[in-house]
Structures are given as C-alpha cells and as structure tokens.
Amino acid sequence: MSMRHTLSALVENKSGVLARISTLFAARGYNIDSLTVGETDDPSVSRMTIAVRGDAKILEQIEKQLNKLVDVIKVFEYSETKHIERDMALIKVKASKSNRAEILQIADIFRADVIDVSHENLMIEITGDEDKIQALIEMLTPFGIKEMVRTGIVAMARG
C-alpha cells in the first residue's frame, strides 16, 4: 500500500545537509512529494518536513537511512501521532468582470485571501492541510489557473 507519509527530521543547520538528503532520496529511488526546510528555535538546528509516498517497508527504510546520515539528529514520522499539517499555496486564476464575484465567493468559503487583483487575474493565498488546498484548486480549475506555487507541508505534533 503506497501511502503518503509526513516525516520530520531535525538536522544540523550546515551547508550540504539538504544535498545529502536529496542525494539519499535520489540514490535509493524514493519519491518526495514535498520538502521544506527552515531554522528551528535553536539556530544550529533545522527542521526538514518531508512528504513521501511508499509502503510501510519503504517508509521504515527511509527513516533508518535518514537516521544513518551523520548530520541528522532525529527523525520522526507523524502518522501515528496527533499532529497538524499546513501547506500554503499562491494561486493566480483568470478572472474577468463577469466571473470575478463568483471566484471571490469561492475564496471566501475556503477562507482564502485575495492578495492581488488585475484586469485579467486574481491572486489567492490559501493555507491549510492538503485536502483543503486540493479542494480549492479543483474549484478554481474551471476558471483557468495560470500559475500556482506551494510551500510544501510543514507539520507539528499536537499538545
């Protein structure tokens, strides 16, 4: 069963660490859906959030392989723990006078923000879990999505 998993790795905040991790994923043929990196409260430590697809066996290997990298301090997988995931997307959608109101309404329902307007386009910012973003994308697709960018998932355990 190929499922999506969210892994989080605390790594040394040094040059080359990201390269090590991407080299590992490429060499072992693991597929990354998204990868985000950023500093933590301790500036010498970065947190990488990696969304990957694979069965339980592959996931176990990925976790172990990550742990084996000298610069990786700790790895955890979120599926067993209660946690919150967030992804953000900027979506530029075609909008004419006639359908602008309709798009604004959709954005409103999703509690997305409209952050730029021009004669032909609207730019919408949405934050949420994957499902929510996916649902908005589906609603906007008929209008014509001109451009989209996503940050990738970040996650944190509850409590």
Added chain:
Amino acid sequence: MTQKTGAEIFIESLKKENVEIMFGIPGGQILPIFDAIYDSPIKFILTRHEQGAAHMADGYARSTGKVGVCVATSGPGATNLVTGLATAYMDSIPIVAFTGQVSTNLIGNDAFQEADTTGITRPVTKHNFLVKNVKDLAETIQKAFYIASSGRPGPVLIDIPSDVQRAATEFIWKDKVEIRSYKPTFKGHSFQIKKLADAINSAERPVLYAGGGVITSNASQELLELAEKANIPVTTTLLAMGAFPPGNELNLGMLGMHGMYWANHAMQNADLIIAVGSRFDDRCTGKLSGFAPKAKIIAHIDIDPTSISKNVNVHIPVVGDAKSILSELVGHVNKKKHPDWLKQIDHWRKEMPYGYKDDAKLRPQFVIEKINELTGGDAIVTTEVGQHQMWAAQIYRPLKPRYFISSGGLGTMGYGFPAAIGAKFGNPKKLVIDISGDGSFQMNVQELATAVLNKVNVVVCILNNAHLGMVRQWQQMFFKNRYSAVALHTQTGNAGCEPVPDFVKLAQAYGAEGFRVCKKDQVAATLEKAFKVKDKPVIIDFVVEQEENVLPMVPAGAALHEIITGLA
C-alpha cells in the same frame, strides 16, 4: 599560544590518531600539506595513481584493522580517488581521505583544478567535510577518524582549501569527540538476544551466515564459540573468508552465486538462519522470492539498522556490535548437537563435491590449490575481480581473519594489487599474494613502480587466460558463445597471436622479478622461488586454460538451489 598552520595541524592531528603511513600524490592545491609532510615522521608513500593510493589505504585498513589514510590534490586528484572510496564504502572499510581544494575565495568560480569534491564523493563516502576555517581543522580530523572507524565503518573525506592549509591557529586536540547527531548503537538489546537464544535452542536445522561484519568487529572467536556450543554450521560471504577456521567441520565455505553446493542447500533447507554482519546481498541470496523457503525464523545481527529487513524480511533483528552481541548470546544458548542436520549437509557435500578437471593441462584452479598447499593458508591473499577471484574464494583457505582481501560489494578490477601493497606495508613480515587476472592487473599495473621503489615484496599470481574471463563465461553461458570484446590479445580473438603484454618483460622493465609458468609441474617450484624473494615484487604469469569456467554457479535471477554444477 604558539600558532600552527593548517598543514602543521594536519600532521599533528594524524600523529594524535597514531597514523603511521599514508599514500598519495601531491599537486598544486595541497602543496602546503606536502611541505609539512616533508618534515613529518609519518611515512608517506608516493603512488603512481590516486586510485592506487586509495586501494593501498584500503588494503592496509583491511589487513590491520586500523584506519587507512590517503592524500590527493584537488580536481583530478580527487576524482581519481572516487573508485577507491566507492570500493571501501561498499565493503565498509575505514579510510580517511584528504584532498586539496582551491582557495576558499575561488570556490565555485570554476578555478583551475577545481572540482566539487564533497559533492562528487557524497554518495560514496560515509561522510565528508569541507573545512573552510582553519580553527575547525583539528576537530574535523578527529571527527573523521571517529566516524570512519565506528559504527558501520566507511570512508570519510576531508576537503581542505589551500588557504586553510596556510592559515594559522592554535592547535587544540580534545580528549574525546562528541557528535550529537551520530551515536552508533554498540550494545545489542538484551531482550532481542534472549529471543534469538530461544530460537537457537529450539531450532533443528540452524545455519550461521557470517559476513564481513564479523571480521570488522573481530568477532571470530565468539562466532566459533557459538557455532561449537550450539553445533551450528557456518557459511561465509566473500568478505567473511577467514572469519571461521578452515579445518573446522562446521565450516561450509562460501555461499551464493559461486558458493558451495552444500552451503547453498543448507541455506535453502535451514529452519533458522542467523545472519551475522552480512547484508543479504543479491550475490548471496539468489532470487529473493526463492530464498530460504524453509526458514521459520531469520535473525540478523548487524550494527547498521538500515541493513535489517532491507532485502529479506527479518524476524529477530539485533542491532549492535557483533562481538559484544555474540559473546552475550553464547551465554544464553544451550549445548546441543544436530547430528541429522549435519549428516544431511554431509550428504550434499558428497553428492556434489567441489572439483575441477584434473588433467595434464594447466588449469587456474590448480595454481590456487598449490598456493593454498604451500602457504597452508598462512598468507594474506588479495584478489582482483573476475573468475580468479571466485576460484580464490573457493579454494584458498585463509587461516585467520584479515587474510583474505577482496572487493566484494563494488567488484573493482584493479583493486587487488594496490591493496596487496597496502597490506604488506601493514604486515611487513607476512607473505602477501595478489591472485590476479590478466585483465584486472593492467588496471593498476603502474603501482609496480611504487612497490619496486619501496622494496615491497608482494607476489602477483596472474592467472592469464587471455580474456576478461568472467565476462567471457557469461557470454558463453547466457549469450550463445558470442564473445564480444573479451579477448585481450587481439581485437578479434586470441588464436595464434602473441600475448600482449609480456608480463615477464613488464616486470623486468620495472625492476621487479618476473616468471612464466606454462606447465603444471612448474607451478610449485616457481611459487616457492617467488615466496623466497624478499625485497621486490614478483609477477608470475601463469599461462592457463583460456576457457575454464567458474562452477558451481547460481545464474543471476535463480534461487540458491537452482545451481549449475557442470556444463553440458
């Protein structure tokens, strides 16, 4: 405080790590370090190729258990190391490699002889470092030796820009290195060890499948104790040759693609397989879906958690150092006998004994048999890669661990000769023999100069079959005899042509000793003569049968018991 340059710190640090020898070649971006080497007490061996230097460091490491050190310049010097690093990486051999780099202000500018050395070597090293500040150098070197030699060992590379080699700082050496992100497990989990002991105590057809990890962790004695106490037969991988005493009745020899018939059958019929420091490599397991069908339990002792359940699903994993785990395990297992199981294995042994055609012709196996007889296994044998390597593993009976040295994981032709030189430097009193093929030897033949100039006596036994023999064998068996690019004496086929090169003349050109043997009755006498040479390398060109095949053989993609024992 007195200040030291990066180059001086390099030497001081190596002294602290008790390095006695290093191998390499200088160049523009590592000149400051070579200037420090000029005054240093550490022996420096100038090789003729950086690949040779890396393999020498590797052979030194495998034969002594210490960390091997090699040094190269930036750019081409560093890229020439890559095969040597990859070879060591695949076989978990501790090496620390130092490379020069262009000065920090030039990095990324495509400067002369700049290469992204840490980028290029990342997939073939356990870890690597680019040192941008001289203040970090000593600690980085200390970390590198620690990482290379602990946990599952492996090569570590340190890239040092030339300005860092010249810059000065105080030399500070800590008592101990701490790396918060690197804490290899050493002691096995007691609960798992007891569980494994229970499995052993109730098994009827157990097999120990020992790998290179047994040698790395110096666990041969513990392995022997366990095998004898619980009466468990032991099969070894290529890298574990010598880990179990050759004369012991429980020794089944090598398993796998060219392993012993009875060893493979034992694996296929065992109810309990205990892997120790082995990694279920495809050359050992054959087709995975057909592997060990009767095993109720597969247990795996290994220091590397990623090895566990990577290829084969493991029921009892024990992560940690083999020596420590085995010694704890022995205490929990019952004294036991498995007469029926051993009788069954003996039956397989007699059903298909190992052998080859013993006629008037000079066959390669005969040469190795004589080497084995004359040395009694009391010599370090290195090999190249190919048929000769497999025959060496099948026939040579190394008396002790670290007496059989071969590139297993990467299968690097050209490994054996420089590795033999490295092993001889580490074991000056020991007879060191490289069992070689005519193809492989030519891949690092330039190191003859290194051996001659340093009076290194290694005996190179070339089993000269005029072919890239192993590839020829596959073409014969699986590609309908279509010999494509495997004849070494002509472009088209070997019939009626002069051998190229003349290895005896080649030896002489370098100032080494060279002999040629074409007949069976010359083999022993020539070997004896060669073993007496003390202060230079010897090449023996054994002109052997050209189309001999390595058997038995489990074809790629077949299960271990689907073994070809002879050709129709």
